[in-house]
Amino acid sequence: MTGLTDSVIQNQQSINQVSLPPDLEVVNMTKRFGAMMALDNVSLHLKPGTFHALLGENGAGKSTLVKCVMGFYTPDKGDVLIDKRSRNISSPRDAHKYGIGMVYQHFTSVPAMTVAENLVLSRYDNRNLINWKAEYAHLKAFMQGAPFQVDLDTPVMQLAAGQKQKLEILKQLYLQSRILILDEPTSVLTPQEADEVLGLLRNEVQAGNLSVLMISHKFREVMAFVDEVTILRKGKFAGHGLVKDLSLSDLATMMLGERRETQQLDKTALVATTPVLEIKNIHANKDNGLTAVNGVNLTVHSGEIVGIAGVSGNGQRELVEVLAGQRPATQGQIFVNGEIYTATRAEMFRHCVFALPEEPLRNACVPHMSVAENLALRTFDRPPQASCGWLLVLKAMREAAKDLVSNFSIKTSSVDAPVGNLSGGNVQRTVLARELSSDRINLLIAANPCYGLDFGAVEYIHTQIVAARNRGVAVLLVSEDLNELLALADRIVVISEGKFVYESAIADADITTIGQCMAGH
Numbered sequence: 001m002t003g004l005t006d007s008v009i010q011n012q013q014s015i016n017q018v019s020l021p022p023d024l025e026v027v028n029m030t031k032r033f034g035a036m037m038a039l040d041n042v043s044l045h046l047k048p049g050t051f052h053a054l055l056g057e058n059g060a061g062k063s064t065l066v067k068c069v070m071g072f073y074t075p076d077k078g079d080v081l082i083d084k085r086s087r088n089i090s091s092p093r094d095a096h097k098y099g100i101g102m103v104y105q106h107f108t109s110v111p112a113m114t115v116a117e118n119l120v121l122s123r124y125d126n127r128n129l130i131n132w133k134a135e136y137a138h139l140k141a142f143m144q145g146a147p148f149q150v151d152l153d154t155p156v157m158q159l160a161a162g163q164k165q166k167l168e169i170l171k172q173l174y175l176q177s178r179i180l181i182l183d184e185p186t187s188v189l190t191p192q193e194a195d196e197v198l199g200l201l202r203n204e205v206q207a208g209n210l211s212v213l214m215i216s217h218k219f220r221e222v223m224a225f226v227d228e229v230t231i232l233r234k235g236k237f238a239g240h241g242l243v244k245d246l247s248l249s250d251l252a253t254m255m256l257g258e259r260r261e262t263q264q265l266d267k268t269a270l271v272a273t274t275p276v277l278e279i280k281n282i283h284a285n286k287d288n289g290l291t292a293v294n295g296v297n298l299t300v301h302s303g304e305i306v307g308i309a310g311v312s313g314n315g316q317r318e319l320v321e322v323l324a325g326q327r328p329a330t331q332g333q334i335f336v337n338g339e340i341y342t343a344t345r346a347e348m349f350r351h352c353v354f355a356l357p358e359e360p361l362r363n364a365c366v367p368h369m370s371v372a373e374n375l376a377l378r379t380f381d382r383p384p385q386a387s388c389g390w391l392l393v394l395k396a397m398r399e400a401a402k403d404l405v406s407n408f409s410i411k412t413s414s415v416d417a418p419v420g421n422l423s424g425g426n427v428q429r430t431v432l433a434r435e436l437s438s439d440r441i442n443l444l445i446a447a448n449p450c451y452g453l454d455f456g457a458v459e460y461i462h463t464q465i466v467a468a469r470n471r472g473v474a475v476l477l478v479s480e481d482l483n484e485l486l487a488l489a490d491r492i493v494v495i496s497e498g499k500f501v502y503e504s505a506i507a508d509a510d511i512t513t514i515g516q517c518m519a520g521h
C-alpha cells in the first residue's frame with residue numbers, strides 16, 4: 001500500500017469489508033502501427049479503489065494503451081495483470097468478464113435508438129427475446145439509483161453531447177463494470193456538468209464500488225478529483241506520482257520533457273468595425289422536427305470575437321450547422337458582408353467563411369480518406385491543387401499537406417494515412433489546420449474548437465483565434481467552456497432553449513447572471 005494518498009488509505013480501511021474492484025496492472029506494453037511506435041514498453045498500476053489519470057500530449061499513446069487493455073488492440077508485447085495474474089484479453093467482451101468497461105472518446109450509442117434500447121443493446125448476454133416490460137421496470141429502477149439521469153425514451157440522436165456522454169458512463173454502470181476506463185469523459189461537458197460527473201464518480205471510488213482510469217487533458221480536473229497520475233510522452237512512460245505531491249508545472253514538464261512559459265493572449269484594442277455576419281430572426285429545427293433555434297438575432301463585426309455560452313443542447317449546435325450549411329433554417333435570414341448567405345460552398349469561398357464544427361471526425365472529415373485529402377477539402381478544385389479545373393494535382397496536394405502537418409504539429413505517420421487513424425486531438429488539429437490556414441479568412445465560426453486538445457494545443461488554438469481577430473477576422477465562438485469564452489471573447493451572449501437570453505460586453509459580463517441564464521433562470 002506504499003505510495004497511496006492518506007485519503008486512499010482511509011478509504012481502503014473504511015471499505016475493507018466491501019469487495020474492492022480488481023487490481024489492474026499493465027506491464028511493459030508495446031504496440032506498433034506499421035512503422036509508428038505508438039507505445040514503447042509502458043507500465044501502469046491502477047490500484048483498487050483509486051482514481052488514476054493517464055496524461056500526455058496529443059498522440060502520446062494514451063488511447064492506444066487503454067485500447068490494448070480493453071482487448072481492442074493486440075499489443076506486440078506486454079501483459080495485463082488482473083489481481084496479479086496475467087490475463088488474455090482479446091476483446092472488450094473479455095475485458096467485461098474481468099469487470100473492466102470503457103467509455104470511448106467518440107460516442108458509441110446507436111443514434112436512431114432510444115436510451116433504453118441502447119442500454120439493453122450494450123449488454124453482453126445477447127438474448128434473442130427481450131421482455132420489454134420487465135426490462136423497462138429494471139431500467140427505471142437502475143436510472144433512479146444512478147448518479148445521474150438521462151430520459152429513457154429519448155432517441156440518442158436527439159441528445160446533446162453532454163447527455164450522450166452521461167449515457168456512455170451510465171452504460172458501464174448498468175453493465176456493472178468495477179474498473180471504469182474513461183477517455184476524456186468531460187470534453188463535451190460544461191465545467192459544472194464535469195464537476196458533477198467527476199464528483200459522482202469520485203464518490204463511487206471512495207465507496208469502493210469503482211476504480212477509475214481517466215485519460216484527461218484538463219489539469220484542473222486532475223488536481224480536483226484524481227489520486228495518482230501516469231504520464232506518457234511520445235509513446236514512452238514519462239512519469240508517475242501522487243497528485244498531492246505534484247504541481248501543475250510538474251505535470252506539464254513531465255508531459256513535454258521541458259519547462260515552458262505559458263503564452264499571453266494579446267488582444268489589440270477594438271477599432272471601428274464593420275458588420276460581417278448578421279443573423280436575423282433565425283429559426284431552425286432539431287432532427288426530430290422540434291424547435292432548436294427560436295428566432296435569434298446577432299451581429300458579429302470585423303475584428304471582434306462574439307462568444308455564445310450555453311449548456312449543450314440549447315440550440316447552439318443547430319445554429320452552427322445552419323451557419324455551416326449543414327442544416328436549413330426554417331425562418332429568418334443570414335447576411336455576410338451585407339449579402340444574403342445560405343452557406344453554400346461557393347458562398348463560403350466568396351466570403352471567406354470558415355467553420356470548425358463540433359465532433360470534427362463526424363462533421364468535418366472523411367475518416368477513410370487520407371490526411372492530405374482531408375486537408376485539401378477546401379482547395380482541391382483550385383490551382384495549384386487542380387489544373388484545367390478538374391485534374392487533381394496530387395503532388396501539390398501532398399506538398400501543401402506536409403506544410404500544414406508541420407505548421408500545426410499534426411502527429412501522423414504520413415500525409416497518406418487515413419485521418420480516422422489519427423488520435424482524437426490530431427483529428428481536431430487537422431480540421432483546424434485546414435480551416436485556419438487560409439490567408440483570406442473573413443469570418444470564422446468555431447464550435448468547441450479545443451475539444452480533446454492537450455494544453456499546449458489549446459494555448460496554440462487560442463493564440464490563433466485571437467491573432468485572426470486582431471487581423472480583422474470576425475469570429476463567432478460557440479463554447480461550453482465559459483472560461484474559454486471569458487478569456488477570448490469581446491462580447492458574450494447566452495443561449496437557452498434556442499433563444500439569446502443575455503448579452504454583454506465582456507468587460508461588463510456578470511458571471512453569476514451568465515450562470516443563471518445558462519441554467520435557464
Ligand SMILES: Nc1ncnc2c1ncn2[C@@H]1O[C@H](COP(=O)(O)OP(=O)(O)OP(=O)(O)O)[C@@H](O)[C@H]1O
Pocket residue numbers: 033036037038056057058059060061062063064065411412413421422423424425426452454
Ligand atoms: N489504428 C491506428 N493506425 C495507425 N496509427 C495509429 C492508430 N491508432 C493510433 N495511431 C497512432 O498512434 C499514436 C498514438 O495515438 P493515441 O490515439 O494513442 O494518442 P493519444 O495519446 O490518445 O492522443 P489524443 O490525446 O490526441 O487522443 C498516434 O501517432 C496515432 O496517429
